[in-house]
Amino acid sequence: MDITDWRVKIDEIDRQIVALISERAAAAKEIGKLKRSTSLPVYEPNRERVIFENVRAANKGPLPDIELTHIYERIIDVMRALQKNELASQEKPTDGNQ
């Protein structure tokens, strides 16, 4: 395979990754809704530890765990922001003094 062939393959992989990240984001939004009804915090360090353990356990290379962790730190940051927005959008409007 030449560089162009590999890039076609990468573009296809990227579309699959985007679909999975979107599916993951939709699930995170649902959890955001449930967190509001159960008053759970958005930031849960124990859950994040489980996510990183799961990711490392699934890693068969060629990326070292640390590099995969760097990618997942960004994914989790984005998902946490999404949950915060989800919670904020469900807040009752206030006059700003409550």
Next chain:
Amino acid sequence: MDITDWRVKIDEIDRQIVALISERAAAAKEIGKLKRSTSLPVYEPNRERVIFENVRAANKGPLPDIELTHIYERIIDVMRALQKNELASQEKPTDGNQ
């Protein structure tokens, strides 16, 4: 579905994402090898633009494009480092003065 159910689903999605990121990394390594034989640089801004366009075109939500772009910036950083290592590992050893 309760929070536990959604988390089981997310863990499964994460394992699929890890498998695809690994596949992408293996392809990036192959490109790194080909870049060495063709003397192409690791950093190619035009190619990175194409990757971001492909990612945005594939995005059907719920994440805004900008958030997906943040994730992909990290993915591309990691892949670029991998290619650099691939190239470095193929360099002929020198005495440090060449």
